[in-house]
Amino acid sequence: MFVSTEPSAVRDAAPTSKPSGLLAILHDWVVTVDHKRLGIMYVVTGLVFLVIGGAEAFLMRLQLAGPGLTLVPPDTFNRLFTVHGTTMVFLVGIPIVFGFANYLVPLMIGARDLAFPRLNAFGFWILLFGGALLYFSFVGGDGLYGAGSAPAVGWFAYAPLSERAFTPGNATDYWNLSVLVTGFGTIATAINLIATIATMRAPGMTLGRMPVYVWTMLTVSAMTLLILPPLSAAQIMLLLDRFLGAHYFDTQAGGSAIIWQHFFWFFGHPEVYVLMVPGFGFVSEIIPVFSRKVIFGYATLVAATVSIGAVAMSTWAHHMFTVGMGGTLNSFFAASTMLVGVPTGVKIFNWLGTMYGGKLRFRTPMLFCCAFLFQFLCAGLTGIMLSVAPFDWQLSDSYFVVAHFHFVLFGGLLFTIFAALYYWFPKATGRLLSERLGRWHFWLLVVGFNLTFVTMHFPGLLGMPRRIYTYPADRGWDVWNLVTTLGVPLQALAVLIFIVNVVYSLRRGAPAGDNPWEAWTLEWATTSPPPAYNLAALPPITSRRPLWDVQHPDDPDGPHE
């Protein structure tokens, strides 16, 4: 019976009675194992969740706009910040970062696909399933009051708070399973990327000639293998506690109240770098092209990337200065945190050195990179401030910390993602995004972002804790919070303009051609969008900029490297 209804379903869904109807297109996308399509699906999924997570943030900011507001009740507020954080890290950051890697890494190294295409498809679909699980908790998570509810334990779900005794109902289990299965997908994709980069580089594409972006993905994929399984392990322990009566985090049975924090942040801190380092990769590809120069200090940039990956593995407990670890551990983690600032600082000089003396072209991708440089520097500086343990004792869990990590992940990562979207959109679609709308998007986002998040540092310095749903009027926090909230509509408008830009440019955008930015890496050597097999024939790869060599046979890069 099911089979017999199928043809009519096809007819109904597709107004054009051609076999390439909507359903056929959908079918093509669902069954695809092509890295480019999966990459696009990852990124689109991430952007959809970005809008959802942004809407949650908008609600929280409205509630905090003034003292004593009652727009969002306290328990709902807890759910909003929990789901907002989980969404932004696991369903926005991860899919976009790994989605771009899916799309770009095989093209950049001259491969036809990832090493394990079906595993790749598994990674995407399990991630989508994980996202659905998290949001299903809004209706299916039997919460405290027997009604549907989202998890309310914060995105890092500290145990024993997240134990059955303190968080009954199933909402926390949805959080747990959601993050667990997205983690499996991410591990699979990381293995896939490493295998691809290790074994499928085109002839001539030596490690020393790989684009910096590929190096960043190699680094963060390796980090992923080391940090995500521990999170999965901790989550399995929490599941065992909640369902089988184990006592991993049960303090009444002698369990530790702190060990979850160690397990979580052993994942959680390197995770920030897993998200951020590919952003460095985007910037390292875009700035040279729009400065018309080779990247300044390729070797140091690669060394800095790998060093960040290595040092970042030993900084996790700077999230825990206030739990009383003692002087030795505090000193160690303060020092390692300051140390990770060194390779990060090296990169800033790499990018500045690339721009210095270049013929700068301020197209939209470059604008986002420039804003990134300033904002990420601020993020790094507040990070160094917070690495000083006594300073952290004062400001831990305050809005200063919230402002700091939004500077990292929004002012840093999201700006590089927008730069990358403007830069590679023409390659993926064959159409350029509108520069005019791009500028509106950029300036509104810069102003809105800084209005919100520069301002947010100050109530933190004045003692406003994070995760409170409201505050009294006499603390001196009112104006700061109002200004913080005023920046949000600007950011929302900026994102709306971006969406309009994408929809408009897909139909009416100027044709991009193969290489609209006159770039030098291999993805620009094929058509836009690339055919399923990527590159029919590879140019000879004798330097880090194969397309430069093709265009300038009289002055190849090789002898200069």
Added chain:
Amino acid sequence: MNSIASRGRAGVIGFIVAETSLFAVFVVAYLFYIGKSPTGPYPKDVLELPILGTICLLSSSVAVALASHALAAGRIARAGAWLFVTVVLGAAFLASTAQEWHRLIAERGFTIGTNLFGTTFYPLVGLHASHVILGLVMLSLCLVFVCSGALTTVHAARVELVSWYWHFVDGVWVVVFTVVYVVGR
């Protein structure tokens, strides 16, 4: 070295690295909670050294290596015989774990919820045992394919990857054995 084989090697190495860090956390949790159970039973009261099972598992590593070599050399019947030995030895290990758990759970009433020792013991040993089961499934499939004639010497590289996984499971057991039965007791 053909490209598909090298992809597979890189993939399995990545998988083993990820699995290692998964196990590491359970091992760390076990070490961290040694001696912290407020109530008994304690490891020295209930655990006995699983000598026989350990010998079986460790020698199965040798058997699978011999199977892999035999297949690469084109001696398929010999490879099948060694695969059979591997599966039997792995199953013997699993039986010894099952026997231990039956004794602990059914006779002593010692479960995952009894105390911190139970909480950390069962997931660590159980995680390892589940990996043994997964390995046995893969090895048994190889054995079935040898018997059906589907597995030939062109699959040597793939069987070698299965053997890598099996060596990894053995290596993990050395750590688990040391932590649970030597250090923890």
